[in-house]
Amino acid sequence: MSSGAKPASNPFRQPRAVWAVAFACVISFMGIGLVDPILPALASDLHATPSQVSLLFTSYLVVTAVAMLVVGWVSSRIGAKRTLITGLAIIVVFAALAGTTDTVGGIVGFRAGWGLGNALFIATSLAVIVASASGGFAGAIILYETALGLGIAVGPLLGGELGSISWRGPFFGVSALMAIALVATVLFVPELPKPAKPTALAAPIKALRHRGLLTMGIMALLYNWGFFTMLGYAPYPMELGAEKLGLVFTGWGLLVAAFSVWFAPRLQARFGTAKVLYANMFALGIVMAVIAAGVNTPTVVIVAVIVSGAFIGINNTLTTQAVMLVAPVERSIASSSYGFVRFIGGGLAPFVAGKLADRFDLSVPFYLGGVAFLLAIVVLASGHRLISAAEADLAPTPVLEPVGEAVPVQRPVVVAIGATPDAAEVVAAAASIAREAGAPLEVVRVRETVIIEEMAIDPEDDSDARQAVNDLVDELTAQGVTATALLLHSVGDHAAAGRVLAQHADEVHARTVAVGRSARGPASQFAEGSFTSALTHATRSTVVLLSEGETPHPLNPAVLAGLRQA
Structure with a gap:
């Protein structure tokens, strides 16, 4: 089986395009927290009441709300990169203008423009990072989560430091940093394909x-x-x-x-x-x-x-x-x-x-x-x-969907893969186990919708997932391996997806279930729930961890030798 792309050993080893957008994400996530430390200074220096100053939130958020209705329509027609660049350019201009005005009314008005730019940027940034990442979907998500955490935590700190010099500081600071992100996005982010079906207004x-x-x-x-x-x-x-x-x-x-x-x-x-x-x-x-x-x-x-x-x-x-x-x-x-x-x-x-x-x-x-x-x-x-x-x-019992013709299999080796660069290697290793055991191979493509803060994204289109798993099955069939394919859809819960696969493995009396090594670190797996851990604890089948160039490692009490005797 062809090896495909080699998995990145570190999710932070990414193309310049990903880093350009991730940097912009950090600045964008600073957002509201950046201006909180300067609210009293704005009221004092501009001789405004707190209620007047509060309008800079109102203008920003109301415009963002209305913009959310049209962002999908715009992005599906001009493409994700152009939408991203448009949003960044608007933020650069209006953040700078907010720093130049001498009235609360001026800041309120320019914050409205800032809200439009932020809506365009946020709605497309995660999709661009996922599409451009070389470390696979999991690596892209880790990077986005890191950008989110840095932005939320560092925003008020930077706003406080710049605000201690002048209330104008945070506005000029955002404009300058976003200008850097804008140039990097123009230079490094490639054009991305538009969706086959544009979003209706x-x-x-x-x-x-x-x-x-x-x-x-x-x-x-x-x-x-x-x-x-x-x-x-x-x-x-x-x-x-x-x-x-x-x-x-x-x-x-x-x-x-x-x-x-x-x-x-x-x-x-x-x-x-x-x-x-x-x-x-x-x-x-x-x-x-x-x-x-x-x-x-x-x-x-x-x-x-x-x-x-x-x-x-x-x-x-x-x-x-x-x-x-x-x-x-x-x-x-x-x-x-x-x-x-x-x-x-x-x-x-x-x-x-x-x-x-x-x-x-x-x-x-x-x-x-x-x-x-x-x-x-x-x-x-x-x-x-x-x-x-x-x-x-x-959850916990979504239906596993057959891809192509549903062919009953007896005591298969089941291999679970995701939208990761090492999917082909994991399937190839599982195919070797299936040959040795004289068993058919069942390839399960796990398609998880990930929820991050206030964003939700699918790792791949349904049609892309089907095509990818079909290609793997065709290649296995050409090599003489009896193989079938399934899709497992999950929303925001890694552990639930693992339990679903465990239930399926027990129902088909799987000889073993093979999985690749997770790109998520131990802390993330502990907090979010681990697919592999949930699978291991919930199934009666042997679960083995597959890594390139390593002997399959059993994760539960059964041993691989038992496969040959089964």
């Missing part, structure tokens, strides 16, 4: 007719109402300078990144999406009540905001997880619909909070934010059956 709006997607969108609107109330107004009662505010929100950002990337998927697998979201929303409601009650005690506000990062990280991932579970439309369309509704909530909240703070006192917006979190529980409960039914359909 009205598709995201039409998708909201589906009850499950609309329910999750309204829940996210309420969640974002509370979240952006806190983000927009918590800096004021802290009574800190820009540098110290930056440190506070850096601590917050570290918890957001850690809990969204590592712990949210594990909690979802253990307790289920809806249960975790109920508890999480309730906890956020308590945090907001604490901030409201302690609004005159800076230490209380500081601690509450930092702690909230853990709950926000979980929520960002699991609300997206729930949307992908219940949405009966394509992932990209569901993301656009959901993004539109939730960003509307985020945009309106700071404006309303400002009016309430001016009319009453600063505690009232936080109490209202807490109520919004509790109302989100009620909305989510109205769609509980939809989410539970979707989870039951997708």
Whole structure:
């Protein structure tokens, strides 16, 4: 069997195109956290009220919301690279203009343009990284997760440092860094193919007719109402300078990144999406009540905001997880619909909070934010059956789909592969085991939709996955190996996919199940759940780990010698 591309030993060994976009991702993820440390300085230096300053959130998020409706339509027609470049160019221009103005109204207006650019960039960046990565899909995801974590954590820190010099610093800083990313993207990112079928302009709006997607969108609107109330107004009662505010929100950002990337998927697998979201929303409601009650005690506000990062990280991932579970439309369309509704909530909240703070006192917006979190529980409960039914359909027992003609096999060797560069080598090694055991080979292509923070992406198109596994089967057949193929679809849960394969292996009385070595590190596998570990513990079959140039290594008590006797 042809070897194909050699797997990258390190997910960070990537082409310049990937690094160019990853660098831009770090700057983009700094986003809102970058400006939080300068909010009090803006109000003071520009002689504005907190409610006036809050409009820079409103303009940014409302424009982002509307842009989410058209990003798919634009990208499917001009291509991912041009969409990416357009978004970066808009950010460079409008971030710089925001730093040159002398009025709050000017900043608010230029932040609106920034929001348009960010929507275009974020909607395509992950897809470009995945398409350009040489380290395979898993390596691309690791790199994107790293960029996300760095951006969320470093943004407030950089904003605080630059803001301590001048409130204009963060704006000029973003513009300069994004300009570097723009040049690198133009030079290093290749043209990527457009989708075979362009996205219809009205598709995201039409998708909201589906009850499950609309329910999750309204829940996210309420969640974002509370979240952006806190983000927009918590800096004021802290009574800190820009540098110290930056440190506070850096601590917050570290918890957001850690809990969204590592712990949210594990909690979802253990307790289920809806249960975790109920508890999480309730906890956020308590945090907001604490901030409201302690609004005159800076230490209380500081601690509450930092702690909230853990709950926000979980929520960002699991609300997206729930949307992908219940949405009966394509992932990209569901993301656009959901993004539109939730960003509307985020945009309106700071404006309303400002009016309430001016009319009453600063505690009232936080109490209202807490109520919004509790109302989100009620909305989510109205769609509980939809989410539970979707989870039951997708995990733990999704149906394995035959590729081509379904041919019954007896006691096969099963090999699981993904969209990785070493897939051909893993299949070749498994074919050797099948020949030695005198058994047919069953190739299972695992196609997982990955949920990262607020993004969802498929590693490959369904048609590409089918073609890839068909090519492998044809090559095996030409070599005299009896082989069949299956597709295993999974959404955001590595461990559930492993258990599904284990169940299938037991049903067909597999002689052994062969898997390749995971590109994800031990920490990620522990937090997100390991496909291989779940498979090993759930099946009665022998599981062997295959690595290029190494003897197959058994992962459970059975030994390879038993295969020859079976």
